[in-house]
Amino acid sequence: MNGRIALRHVSKVYGADPRTALLLLAQGADKQRVQAETGQHVGLYDVSLSIPAGGIYAIMGLSGSGKSTLVRHINRLVEPSAGQVLIDGEDVLGFGAARLRELRRRRISMVFQHFGLLPHRSVLDNVAFGRRVRGESRRQAQEAARGWLARVGLSGHEHDYPDQLSGGMRQRVGLARALASDTDILLMDEPFSALDPLLRDDLQTQLLALQAELGKTIVFITHDVEEAFRLGQRIALLRDGRLVQEGEPEAVRQAPVDDYVARFLARVNGGSVPRSTGSARG
Amino acid sequence: MNGRIALRHVSKVYGADPRTALLLLAQGADKQRVQAETGQHVGLYDVSLSIPAGGIYAIMGLSGSGKSTLVRHINRLVEPSAGQVLIDGEDVLGFGAARLRELRRRRISMVFQHFGLLPHRSVLDNVAFGRRVRGESRRQAQEAARGWLARVGLSGHEHDYPDQLSGGMRQRVGLARALASDTDILLMDEPFSALDPLLRDDLQTQLLALQAELGKTIVFITHDVEEAFRLGQRIALLRDGRLVQEGEPEAVRQAPVDDYVARFLARVNGGSVPRSTGSARG
Amino acid sequence: MAFFATFDLREPINRAVETLVERHGDRLHALNDLLLQGLLLPLERVLRQAPPWLVLLAVLLLAWRATGRWRVAATLTVACYLIGCFGLWDALMQTLALVLVATALAVLLGLPLGIAIAHSRRLRAVVLPVLDVMQTLPTFVYLIPAVMLFGLGKVPAILATVVYAICPLVRLTDLGLRQVDPEVQEAARSFGTTRWQLLLGVQLPLAWPSILAGVNQTVMMALAMVVVASMIGARGLGEEVLAGIQTLDVGRGLQAGLAIVLLAVVIDRVTQGFGRGRRPDGEPGARP
Amino acid sequence: MAFFATFDLREPINRAVETLVERHGDRLHALNDLLLQGLLLPLERVLRQAPPWLVLLAVLLLAWRATGRWRVAATLTVACYLIGCFGLWDALMQTLALVLVATALAVLLGLPLGIAIAHSRRLRAVVLPVLDVMQTLPTFVYLIPAVMLFGLGKVPAILATVVYAICPLVRLTDLGLRQVDPEVQEAARSFGTTRWQLLLGVQLPLAWPSILAGVNQTVMMALAMVVVASMIGARGLGEEVLAGIQTLDVGRGLQAGLAIVLLAVVIDRVTQGFGRGRRPDGEPGARP
Amino acid sequence: SAASTASPWCQSGKPVKVAGLNWESGELLTELLKTVLEQGYGCRVELVPSTTITIEHALAQNDIQVVAEEWVGRSEIWNKAAAAGKVKGVGRVIVGASEGWYVPEYVVKGDAARKIRPVAPQLASVRDLPSYKQLFRDSEEPAKGRFLNCPSGWSCEGVNSQKLKAYGLTDSYVNFRTGSGAALDAAIASAYQRGQPVLFYYWAPTALMGKYRFVRLAEPAYNEACFATLTDRNHPKPCGSAAPEALIQTGVSRAFHDADPVLMGFLTRFNVPLPLLNAALAEMVERKDTPAEQARRFMTAHPEVWRDWVPQDVAERLGARR
Numbered sequence A, B: 001m002n003g004r005i006a007l008r009h010v011s012k013v014y015g016a017d018p019r020t021a022l023l024l025l026a027q028g029a030d031k032q033r034v035q036a037e038t039g040q041h042v043g044l045y046d047v048s049l050s051i052p053a054g055g056i057y058a059i060m061g062l063s064g065s066g067k068s069t070l071v072r073h074i075n076r077l078v079e080p081s082a083g084q085v086l087i088d089g090e091d092v093l094g095f096g097a098a099r100l101r102e103l104r105r106r107r108i109s110m111v112f113q114h115f116g117l118l119p120h121r122s123v124l125d126n127v128a129f130g131r132r133v134r135g136e137s138r139r140q141a142q143e144a145a146r147g148w149l150a151r152v153g154l155s156g157h158e159h160d161y162p163d164q165l166s167g168g169m170r171q172r173v174g175l176a177r178a179l180a181s182d183t184d185i186l187l188m189d190e191p192f193s194a195l196d197p198l199l200r201d202d203l204q205t206q207l208l209a210l211q212a213e214l215g216k217t218i219v220f221i222t223h224d225v226e227e228a229f230r231l232g233q234r235i236a237l238l239r240d241g242r243l244v245q246e247g248e249p250e251a252v253r254q255a256p257v258d259d260y261v262a263r264f265l266a267r268v269n270g271g272s273v274p275r276s277t278g279s280a281r282g
Numbered sequence C, D: 001m002a003f004f005a006t007f008d009l010r011e012p013i014n015r016a017v018e019t020l021v022e023r024h025g026d027r028l029h030a031l032n033d034l035l036l037q038g039l040l041l042p043l044e045r046v047l048r049q050a051p052p053w054l055v056l057l058a059v060l061l062l063a064w065r066a067t068g069r070w071r072v073a074a075t076l077t078v079a080c081y082l083i084g085c086f087g088l089w090d091a092l093m094q095t096l097a098l099v100l101v102a103t104a105l106a107v108l109l110g111l112p113l114g115i116a117i118a119h120s121r122r123l124r125a126v127v128l129p130v131l132d133v134m135q136t137l138p139t140f141v142y143l144i145p146a147v148m149l150f151g152l153g154k155v156p157a158i159l160a161t162v163v164y165a166i167c168p169l170v171r172l173t174d175l176g177l178r179q180v181d182p183e184v185q186e187a188a189r190s191f192g193t194t195r196w197q198l199l200l201g202v203q204l205p206l207a208w209p210s211i212l213a214g215v216n217q218t219v220m221m222a223l224a225m226v227v228v229a230s231m232i233g234a235r236g237l238g239e240e241v242l243a244g245i246q247t248l249d250v251g252r253g254l255q256a257g258l259a260i261v262l263l264a265v266v267i268d269r270v271t272q273g274f275g276r277g278r279r280p281d282g283e284p285g286a287r288p
Numbered sequence E: 001s002a003a004s005t006a007s008p009w010c011q012s013g014k015p016v017k018v019a020g021l022n023w024e025s026g027e028l029l030t031e032l033l034k035t036v037l038e039q040g041y042g043c044r045v046e047l048v049p050s051t052t053i054t055i056e057h058a059l060a061q062n063d064i065q066v067v068a069e070e071w072v073g074r075s076e077i078w079n080k081a082a083a084a085g086k087v088k089g090v091g092r093v094i095v096g097a098s099e100g101w102y103v104p105e106y107v108v109k110g111d112a113a114r115k116i117r118p119v120a121p122q123l124a125s126v127r128d129l130p131s132y133k134q135l136f137r138d139s140e141e142p143a144k145g146r147f148l149n150c151p152s153g154w155s156c157e158g159v160n161s162q163k164l165k166a167y168g169l170t171d172s173y174v175n176f177r178t179g180s181g182a183a184l185d186a187a188i189a190s191a192y193q194r195g196q197p198v199l200f201y202y203w204a205p206t207a208l209m210g211k212y213r214f215v216r217l218a219e220p221a222y223n224e225a226c227f228a229t230l231t232d233r234n235h236p237k238p239c240g241s242a243a244p245e246a247l248i249q250t251g252v253s254r255a256f257h258d259a260d261p262v263l264m265g266f267l268t269r270f271n272v273p274l275p276l277l278n279a280a281l282a283e284m285v286e287r288k289d290t291p292a293e294q295a296r297r298f299m300t301a302h303p304e305v306w307r308d309w310v311p312q313d314v315a316e317r318l319g320a321r322r
C-alpha cells in the first residue's frame, strides 16, 4: 500500500551518535534505557506508515511519544537517523536544495505546536509570509492573508505584532499562515490546542469543508480524542517513538491492539477513563 | 461576599494612554472600537469577582477574552489600569517590593500558558527554581523537584534542557515548577492544554486530591468545558474583556445568562455544539 | 635565558618587506593614486567646496530622516556648526571624507564576512584568529610597511582604519545571527525560503540589534583611528590633535579631539537612526 | 569664515589644565605612587622574578581549566614560549602585569555599569554619550594631561587603557540584558525573585553570550593600547614596537607586535573559556 | 635673469610636497619655506602632515620633496637613506642648536617669586648627580633617581644611555625612556609648573626652552673619540663627552635635488638666526598664533633676513606681497 505520503522504517535519535542508540534499539532496548545508557533521546523508532491522498490523517499519542518528530520528517525539517520518507512515491531525502524548496513552497505547509511566528513582522506579514516566499507580490499575498485572518477571527489585528496577542490568537496566526499558503498537503501540529470550544468547533468545520472541497491531504496531530474521531479518516497512535496502531477510527475503536490504546480511546468509547494508578509516564 | 481573592472593577488597557480608552469604554464602546480608534488593546474591563478560599475556580472564555490578563493581576505581573486586587482582604497594589516578593514566594505560584521555562537551566533546576528563590538549600529544593518531576511523569529527564523536550513535556516542567513551590494559591493558565488524555486525566485526579488534601485555592484557566466542570467548584466566563457569568457549574449550566454562554457550554449540556454561521470572532 | 631557544624573525621580515617594496612598490603606488583620484578626492572636493550652510542643511535633513525627531536633528546640526566655530570646518570636511569612505568600506566588507562566518564553522575557525591579529597587531606595525608600499597619505590611512574598525562588526554580526531563535528559523524554512530569503527576511532582522551595536563600534573605531591616519599624512582633525600634542598645547589638541567626538556622535546617531526601524505603535522594531 | 561665530576653547582649556596641575598635581602624583607601589609593582615583580617554566606551567593549567581541552591549552602555552624565544620574555611579563590589571579593572567597572544602564533609561541617556567621548576622544588628547597630573608611566597608561577598553563591555552588557526574553523574566519574577536573584539567575546567564563578546572586545582593546601606553613610558612589548618603528626596523616592530597578538589570543581564550559554561551533552551553555 | 630664477620643478606643474612638521620651530620654518616657494617662485606647495619616521621614509621615496628642519644624522632611517644617496641635506637652516642634560633653574637658584627654595644649590655638573638621586626620586624604583631620556628608537636615547654609564650613574639613576616626545614635554612641563625637581635631556631651539628657564649641567667638553663610544650603543666602556653642535639642515629628496638647482640655491641660503628664531617662537607660543600667522608677521618684520635667501627678482616678488 503506497499512499500520498509514506514513511518506511523511519528512526530518529537526537544526539551526537545515533548509531549506537539504533543498535541498542534493535536489540530491543526501549527509549528510557537508550537515554539512560547513551544520554541520547529517541524521537522515533522504526515507524512505517502510509498516508492516503485526500483525507485527514490524525496522529495521537502520549506526550513525548514522537508525534512532532514524525510530522517534521515529512517536510524534512528533521533528517531521519534511518529510513525513508516518500511523497508521491519520491524519496524526499534524495531531494536537492532546489527541489526541497519547491516542495515546501508549493506542496506542504505546516502549523507549528509552538507557533513559530516571526516576532519582527506584523500579523498580516506573518500570514502573507508563505506566499511572499514563493514570489507573489506584496498586494496579492496580503489580500490572501486578510481573507484567512478573517476566517480565523482575527480581522482588526492585521497590524498587531505577535507579542501583543493572546496565546490562542497567536495559534490562529500560525494556522492562517499555513492555510494561506494554499498547499495540498497540510501538516498540523496540535493546531487547535489553545482555542476555546466555539472557535475550535468552527475551525474544525471549516477544515472539513476545505478538505472536502479541495481534496487536501492533512496530517493532524491532536490530543483531543473526540477531535481525532471527528476529523480523522484514519488514526495513528504512537507510544515511546513506536507506532502502536493505525487504521480507520471505527476499526481502531473496535479492536484496540492493547490496553494502552483502549485506555487512550476510552473517552470516545463512552466509558469513563479508567484511573491509572500511581504516577503518569511520559 | 469577600473571598480569598477579589477583583474590584479591574480594567486593563495595553497601550500608552489607557485613560482615553477607559473613557471610551465607559461610554459603552466595545473592545474592537477602542482598538480601531485608539490603537490600544483592551485586556479587561470592569471585572469584579471573588474567588473563595480552598477550591478550584475555573475561568473560561473565548480566545483573547482576557483570561491570562486576569490571572496575571492576581500576582501583579500586570498592573491594572483601574480597579483593585485584594488577597485575603489586602490590596495587592498597595504592597511594597518586599511584601510583593513574599506574596509571590510563599503564597502564589503560577503555571504559564507559554511555559516560561528558563532555557539555560536543566529541567531539575527549572523545577527547583521557586524553592531556590526563597532561599532553600540546593539539596532540599532538588529533592522536592525530583518528587514533582516523578509525579508529572518526567523522571529520567532531570538533566535535559528545555529545548530537548517535546511540547507536552515542557508544559509539565512548568506545572511541576509551580507545584514544587507548594504555595496555597495556584494560578494555572491552561496547564494541561498540550497533554494527552491519559496524562491529563491522571493530573486532573492528582490536582483534585491535592486540593482536597491541602485546601489550596486554585485558579484554573481552561478551554475544555468538561475539564472545567470536572474540576471547578465555581466557573467564570469572560468575553471581550468583560465578565459575562460567574457561579457554580450547575447553576451556570441551568441558567446561562445569554446565548453565548449557552453555546459555550453546549458540550456538557449533552447537546451537540450548534454550528455558528460565518466566521469565528475572537 | 637559556631556557628559551632563540629564534629571531626580525631579519627575515625586514628582508621580505624590502623585496616587496622593490618588486611591487611602484605598482601599489599607482593603485594608491588611482583610488585617490577616483574615489576619495572627488568626495573630498565636493565636501570642501560646498558652502557650509549647505552641508549643515544636509546634515539636518539626513539626521531628521534617520531619527525622525527634529530636536535630535537640530542638536546634531548645532554640533557640526560648533566645530565650524572652532575654526576647524575645513579639517572637519577632510576628516569626514576619510571616515565616510572607511566606514562604508568596513560595513560593506564586515557585514558579509560576519554573515559568512555565522554560517560556516570552518570559516569561523579561520577568520576569528585573523580578526584577533587585525585588532591587536599595533597599527603602527603595519602602517609603516603600508606607507612603504602605498606611499604617504589617505589610502593607507583608510586601509589601516578599515582593518581595525571592521573587527567588531564582523564579530557582532556573527554573534547576533547565531542567537536567532532556531524555532523561528525552522518555521521560516518550512515555507521553502532560499538561504537568501531566510537571511534577509528572518535572520538579519532578528540579529539587527547586535549588528547595529557592531556598526556603532565600527564608527567609534574609525574615528579613533583619525589621529593615527594623520600620522601617515592624512590631513584633517587628526593633524590638529597631533600638532596640539606635540607642542604641548593641550587646549588645541582637546578642542580638535572634541570635534572628532562630535563628528563621531553625528555619524553614529545618523547610522543608528537609519538602522533602527520603528513599529507603528512607537515601540522600536528591527528592520533589515 | 564669517558664517561661523568664532569660538575658541583652547585658552580656557589650557589655563584649566595648568591650574589643575599646579593645585592638585602633587597630590595626584602621590596617588600614582601609591597605586604603583601597592598594586602594580608587586604583581610585576612576582611575574618577572618567577622562573619562566613556572609561568608557562601556570598558563598551561589555567588554559586547561578554562577550555577543558589539552590541545588548546598546549597551543596557548607554546605561544607564550615562542614569545620567550623572541627574547621578549621580560617585556612580556611587564606587559602582562599591565594588561591584567587594566582588563580586570575594565571588567570590574564595566559589567556593573552595563547592568546599571540596562535597568535605567535615564542613566543610559547620560552614560552612552560619555562612552562615545571615551571611545573617540583621541587617547593622546587625554594622555598628555594625564601625564601632567599623574606623572609618567604605568598608572596613567592603565587609566587610559581602562577608559578606552571599558566601552564595548558596557555597551554589550546593556545590549545583552535588554534582549533577554521578557516572558522568561516574567516567569522568574512570578516566583518572587529579588532584583539580585533575577539578575544573577536569569538575566546575566541569558545575556552571557553578548557579555562575553564585550569581554573579548575589552581584551582586544586593552592590548591594542599597549603601544599607546608605552608612549608615556610604560615599558614592555609596546616599547619594543615603538623602538622598531622609530628606527624603521620593521622586523623588530612586527616581531614585538606578533608577541602582543599572541598574548591577546592567550588572554582572550582563557577568559572566554572561563566564561563559557558547558552543558553535559557538549552543547555550549551559558553560566553566570 | 628670469630663466635662472624659474624653478624647473614648479614650472613643470608638479606640486612640491613639504613635510608638515609638528613641533614649533619645524612648523614655523615650514611656513616660511612655503611662503617663499609659493609667493617667490610660484610653486604649488602641499603640506603633508606626518610623524618624523614616516616623513624621513617618504622623503627617501620622493613621496615628499622637502623637510624644512632635519636634524641630520639623528635617525637610522636618515642615515641609511643618505648613505644610499636617496636624500640630501642642504644649507644650515639653524645654526647653534644645543642639547644636553638639564634641570629647571629653580632647582639650583630657587625662585623667590614662586616661593621655591633652591634645593640643590651645588648642582652644576653631571658629576654631582649621584648625591642628588633622592631629589629626582623614581616612583617605580624609589631607591634611585630618575633621568628622563628620549623615547626608545631616537638616536639620543642610545647616546644618553651610554652617558649614564660613562658618568657612573647606572647604579643611582633609572634610565627612564619617555616613549614619545610629547610625554617627555608633558613630564617636564608638569614638574616645572609644580615647582618640582626634574632631570632630563633636552635640546634647543624649542618652545619649551623659550618658555621655561632651565640650567644645563656641565659635561666634559666635546671629544670626537669619546663621542664615538657614546654613539656605539654596545660599547662597554664609554667615556663622557658633550655632544657636538647639531647639524640642522633642510632635507630634500634626491630627485628634487637633482631636478631643481634653482630651488636648491634658495634652500642652501635658507637660515634663521637662532636669537631671532627663539624670539619668534616665544612670541608665537605667547600669542597662541598659528605658525602661518607668525610666519606672515616674520616676513613683514624681517625683510633683511629673507632678502638674503633669494635672488633679487624673487625678493621683489616677495616684497610686493608684503
Ligand SMILES: Nc1ncnc2c1ncn2[C@@H]1O[C@H](COP(=O)(O)OP(=O)(O)OP(=O)(O)O)[C@@H](O)[C@H]1O
Pocket: A163, A164, A165, A166, A167, A168, A169, A194, B014, B015, B041, B042, B043, B061, B062, B063, B064, B065, B066, B067, B068, B069, B070, B113
Ligand atoms: N502585551 C500585550 N500588549 C498588547 N495587547 C495585549 C498584550 N497582552 C494581551 N493583549 C491583548 O489583551 C487581550 C486579552 O489577552 P489575554 O492573553 O488575556 O487573552 P486570553 O483570554 O488569555 O486568550 P487565550 O485563550 O487566547 O490565551 C487580547 O486582545 C490581546 O491582544
Ligand SMILES: Nc1ncnc2c1ncn2[C@@H]1O[C@H](COP(=O)(O)OP(=O)(O)OP(=O)(O)O)[C@@H](O)[C@H]1O
Pocket: A014, A015, A041, A042, A043, A061, A062, A063, A064, A065, A066, A067, A068, A069, A070, A113, B163, B164, B165, B166, B167, B168, B169, B194
Ligand atoms: N531537539 C531535540 N533534542 C533532543 N531531544 C528531542 C528534541 N526534540 C524532541 N526530542 C525528544 O524526542 C522525543 C519526542 O519528541 P516530540 O516532540 O516528537 O514529542 P511529541 O509526541 O510531539 O510530544 P508532545 O505531545 O508533548 O508535543 C521526546 O522524548 C523529546 O525529549
Ligand SMILES: [Mg+2]
Pocket: A067, A068, A069, A113, A189, B166, B167, B168
Ligand atoms: Mg509535539
Ligand SMILES: [Mg+2]
Pocket: A166, A167, A168, B067, B068, B069, B113, B189
Ligand atoms: Mg491566555
